[in-house]
Amino acid sequence: MRALGCLLAASFLVSACASVPMAGPAADADGKRFDPPPPGQSALYLYRTSVLGSEAVFSLADNQQPIGSLANRTWIRADVVPGRHVITCSVPSYAPLTQPLAEAATVDLAPGEIRFLEVDVWPGLPLNPRCVAGEVTADKGRAAVTDGNRAMAAN
16 A cells, blocks of 8 residues: 555656656757857856756746746757856746746856856745756766756747
């Protein structure tokens, strides 16, 4: 009987995980080569690895322009113009009368540069998670991207 209870609990947890549109296997493999950005651009990898808050999708924006959405163990590469980029993330609120908060990470990118941001959940009120974005080392970012799957970027 205990095994049945564990199986049901595991099924509920898996079904509660959020999903986002995924890029194909070729695009996933291309991004994991960490090729330099096109001439005159910079590359920004954004990824998510936290299981906490896995029922929520994080919507990302760069200077108020949509980048895409992340679920657990997903990542996005954005080739962008060099300069200052303010990355925000938001999570839909499931609790009445509450507003989800977005936290920003500001990254100054030079031409040809590749940088990594980890997007993580910041626990809020029940059913109202918030997200934060923070820069990580290239080694940590590459490892997380390699272990994840590429989500489709916003068009």
